Amino acid sequence: MKAFVVSYGDLAKLIDEAKKSYTIYGPVRKGGSYVFSRVDGLGDMELNYNRTILPPKKFFHLPYEVLMKFKLRDGFEIEAEAKAEPIMVFGVHPCDLNAILRLDEFFSRKFEDPYYLSRREKSLIVVLNCRGAKDEYCFCASLNTGPIAEGGYDLALTELEAGLFLLEVGSPKGDELVEKLNFPKAEVEHLEAKERIKAYAKNTFHRRADFEGLVPAPLDHPVWEEEAKKCFSCGTCSLVCPTCYCYDIYDEVGLSLKEGIRVRRLDSCQLYEYSEVALGGNFRRERKARLRHWMTCKFGGAGGGRYSSCVGCGRCISLCPAGIDITEVASKLKEVVKYA
Amino acid sequence: MGKLRIGVFKFTSCSGCQLSMLRVNEQLLNLLNLIDIDYWVMVSDVKGKGPYDLALVEGSVSTPEEIGEIKEIRSRSRILVALGDCATYGGLNSIRNYMSQREVEKLVYENPTSIRSTTVRPLDYYVDVDIYLSGCPPDTSTIVEVIKDVALGVPPRLPKYPVCVECKLSENECLLIKGEPCMGPVIKAGCGALCPNLGRICEGCYGPAVDPNAESLLDKWREIGLSEREIVCKLRKYAGLSKEFKRWSGL
Known part of the structure; x- marks a missing residue:
């Protein structure tokens, strides 16, 4: 090298x-x-x-990007936007x-x-x-x-x-x-x-994170309720997370109603809409469930427990308007896991 | 596809929402390909009686006459949109609900004997509303979005999430963390974080976001040093009558 x-x-x-x-x-x-x-x-x-x-x-x-343009003429024309x-x-x-x-x-x-x-x-x-x-x-x-x-x-x-x-x-x-x-x-x-x-x-480093053994995390631990009381579900933690990749895709139709764009937008599992389905159904209606979902994903849930998807940049802690700290939550959960 | 026959109506309000609708500028001609204006006093002499495919109603209901009118409009409209905060929540003018009627009237009119007003109410206190388009005023793009979606026959895609999403993606420093009483975490997005982008706190003009955690924000505001009176005033300002904020706005 x-x-x-x-x-x-x-x-x-x-x-x-x-x-x-x-x-x-x-x-x-x-x-x-x-x-x-x-x-x-x-x-x-x-x-x-x-x-x-x-x-x-x-x-x-990208937080917002156009994936393709489409036109309705005789048929359906698309033009990729890369x-x-x-x-x-x-x-x-x-x-x-x-x-x-x-x-x-x-x-x-x-x-x-x-x-x-x-x-x-x-x-x-x-x-x-x-x-x-x-x-x-x-x-x-x-x-x-x-x-x-x-x-x-x-x-x-x-x-x-x-x-x-x-x-x-x-x-x-x-x-x-x-x-x-x-x-x-x-x-x-x-x-x-x-x-x-x-x-x-x-x-x-004074701050440490130990996420091992937290997948699956104890789902009924009181820490989830305590933190959810503070949480705004504002999405900051996941939007500023360098590894959060969840996105939403939708079409924006132009005023002619004959052309439009397909958009990809950065999404966040902390938002109520994220887990919303047809007819108003919602898999994570409670704030607690959304917060818990994000943290367990970071603990390694998304990687099937093989590796954590947290890199320790500290953004979710320093930018959380509610003062929620993933390392603190993890250490509270660890106490339970350790003696289980 | 035929054009949508629309009616735009003003109740107790400032006309700002209608102005926002007019701010389509160069898109106006395209918009006119989608709609026929049957009733919109601000822009047209035509005073059609409907029936309307789409009625956009600005303002709150605050007089006995208006109660009758909104019911009349509802009966002539296929889809009724509450346009702006006054129509959706009662809006700014609902702050008069927190004083006695006589007291308020005396503040404004020299001789209030001819004034006949009722408690300020949002439209859905009297009639069914199909689409809520909050904001003071709603951003032009969201109004266009609603018209387009009604033309297409799909539910409108409007944010329910808080301003923080738009604010964070604009890479603003969090004003709440800096100790300013921003309302962003409990207020619906749609403005593009207009005020925080200019370094000003969110005043709450889009009304409550879905499932807002007001308790937690109130704790923050108290830490910052806001008095209970200031807190009540902030929550009353645009959407004090909303189910999300009325617990604290004090009626």
Whole structure:
């Protein structure tokens, strides 16, 4: 695997080079928070960000997209709408990278999703490894999804010391971009420095998550009722979750009533409508049932209990207006599971 | 497919919902391919008596005359839409229900002896309503959506979920978490999170979302420091008569 040592100035060069082929997105400040946004260069970005409001999934599994256009003439004409532009997402944290890798898996199972996959194929992901927990909400270390990425990226950066980065190449696409730039090759000492940072970084997390044995979760535990009393069913937890992929598909007919579009929209299992069926039936009418459904899905229910679909990014905790904390719920459930 | 014969009516209200309907701008001509305006005083001299395929009724019912009129309109309409908050919940003007009739009338009229008003009620207090299109005013796109869906004969696709969904997808910072008394978590989406996108709290103009957890929001507001009086006023403002909020709005 190729690795280089680059300065802040070199990173600016990297982005300038990338701009020839990609539109660049990176973390920028929005009020007291951060969002992934289109940037002109390194100077627009806030590399010391904790987490963005929406994860990078917004670039691949879009909150709203047109899947096709249709026309009713003599028959029924359709026109697929798959436009993928080459984008570079710069400064992705390892938790978010791992989430993208899980989405990749989901969208390429038995049925390949051409919309998602075409956007992924055209993308280039530059990971920015974390030198430690960004704040009290981070808990990737206990789920092995960070703070250092172990692969699956195109390029990965680790800040070895102020302004000096180890740049690791993880894919042919990443290689193609850096090979023109003649950056100095990394020496053994640099790789060792990264290992030291990794060993240190893992121990900086105060928040832990242990979801093992929680699938199936105890369904009648009082914690569900307690949390449901606070919960607004507003959908924030799942909308900001980097691994939540549930979506809704519907048709929007134009005013002519002879043409229209088929739309895919990000959905949330926390919303009442999500589990609604014909004639007003609803599988999860109670707020408690919806909250429990989402959490058990994150504990690993969606993966058949084989792996958790949580990557420990901390968004659902830090952005929940009701102050609900999945790690706290898990530890309350664990007490019961442990003695069962 | 024939055109829909429509009637647009105004009860106790400000005409803002009708204006929102007119804001279709360049889509107006396309809209006119779908509808024949049989009665809409704001835009046409034609004063047809129906029967209407679709009646869009703005405003609440607040006088004895209006009680008769809404029943009359219902009897001439196949589908009746409550257009906006006044028609759906009683709306802003329902805040007068919390004072005595005489007291309110004196505040507004010098000589209230000729005023004959009743308690402010939403349309469905008197007649069956087929479609509720809340908002103060409802967004133009949702009004067009309803007309289109009626033409197609399908139930309209209107959000029941809270404003937070639209707000989060706009990547706004949560105002409630920042300690501002936002109503977003209990209010129906449809506006595109208009106010939070501008850094202002949701005032609640789309009325209650489905199954809102008002108890939890009230706890938050008390933590923030809102008085009980302020809480009551917030819940009264647009939809105090709604089944979701009337427990707290105090009537």
